[in-house]
Amino acid sequence: MAEMDMDAFEARFAERLATYAAIPVAPIDADSIAHEVVGVRPGPRGSLRLVGLRVPAVAWVLLALATAVAAGLIAGALLHRLAPTPRPSLVLATETGLYLGEPGEGTQSGLTLLRDDGSFIGPRWSPNGTLIAVIHGPPIPPQPGTEGALPLTPALYRLVATDLLVLRPDGTTAFAFPGAVAGFAWAPIGADGASLLAVQTASGEIAVLDAGGRRVGGSGARGLEIDRSLEATLLPPRLVWASPTVLLFADARGVSAMDVASPDKLTTVVGMGSDAGPDDRVTALAVTPDGSALALLVAPCDTGCDGEVRFARLPREFDGSAEPGPDGRSLAAIVGAATSLSWQDDGEHVLAWPLLASSGDRATRLAASDGAVDTRDVVAAWTRRVADGSSRTLVVTRFSAFNDRHFDAWLMAADGSATRIGERSLGADLRPTSRAGSAP
């Protein structure tokens, strides 16, 4: 009897499990998958078929070379016409230097060393592409690793930020902001063609500097506890500009706005909500490209906690007269891995790795298509528009072992393919193109 019960249960269970497993599987591009996989290990023969004819491999190589040369000549001529003096687009920060150049197929590949006088963290181009702001500290002393291999980074090292440097593309210093800087944010380009720069210190104070490094405004600490860990320093700051002169920043109340013209009048644009936990805080901010709405990440800790992406419309005026804003509409629950927010060009989708949440209540899980980037290792990810009008996502991953802990920088294309552009890197950025001020 028991055996019959078991058989019956097995039949029901098999049906139930099959139903459970019948998840909708997104359509795939089988040809692309096959092409990519087959490319890893070419077929056993040294030749391929072309319209039924077997063509020797050497002929393919010659044909490819000829095609590449012709394509290169054409592309070169076109590029020269479009941009006679190309400017390097990638700035890469590492534990021991700052690099400039074009992203290549390898780490630090083809990049020019711009500065080697210390460690550099989280570089960001100014919106007009003329300056680079980067947190600077003493060099991180490497510890010996395997002979012939890269040195290991001490697992327990502390990164010390001694100042914020604002550099010209030739590596010279335009100005410096001394002190333990926790984060900074460039404003969109203003009427004078330049951008303001907001700097937050480790004590939570905010200073607003003009293009010459002169202080034009600021705010005292507003009850925000700043995480001084290396990982937190790598994250986008909890500062973001809503317009060329209105700065939004996270504080104990939620998100506040400060107009540089009247810094004493603060507006609370998003509250924390009555159901907020005692440790809940705003850990990341991002304003839509048109400046009309805000996405915020709320979590009980800066890194590694589960949190929530919220969405809120921004008021039209930031003169302190508005009532405290709403708590923000919940868009998506997110996992501990998510630490940064970045709106996409469409103003509808916000990247909170590994989710692409939209203001329409949907969220899509993202993953690197080639498996090079492990979703769970991502510390921060943000999107940049590049010269050809497409977008790239810059990703920082963490590697941690018992005697080594370091970060790497990756560049991910829209199809999810990723290239590691910097090893033992502490962040990177691409020079902005048409849309200014969307930096995280």
Added chain:
Amino acid sequence: MVSVPANDVGLPSEGLVERAARGDEAAFSRIVRLHHADMTRVAFVVCGDPGLAEEAVAAAWPIAWRRLSSLREPDRLRPWLCSVAANEARQIIRSRRRRAVMEIPVPDMGGGVMVDHGGRAMDPALRAADLDLANALARLAPDDRALLALRYVAGLNSTELGRALGMSASGTRARLARLLERLRQELDDG
């Protein structure tokens, strides 16, 4: 007797395997097209997360390509691919445990439209039963979930299960019986 999915994709997989093993990209592409969804579903039962299942299958394809020539029975392509996917899913879930990072499936977010683990809008009554099963599966070891997935989703017999999981056929049957008994009690299936 339990009915399990048949090894029938409606196309002659034998020729495909031979051609793909000789390096024919078009044949391999067809294999991908035919079996990707099944592999994803098997991996999903092991991982409990559609995103991780996709990761597992993405990792499984290069392995399948490299080892395709070792498949001696081309007509068993589907169960073989499913076992590769299940194995990758087990590796991913183990790696995930080591990192001690918890992921919350997107559909579990508060508010919004109620959807199931696969993102489908869902009847709340069905959701409860689905969650019971998901919870019961979550309490099992990844190896046990792989065993269930390969048996009841991919349709492997006990001999194939043994090969896939490195066990004897009799050992596989005994383990499956123990698992079913445990699930019967946990699911309180009348």
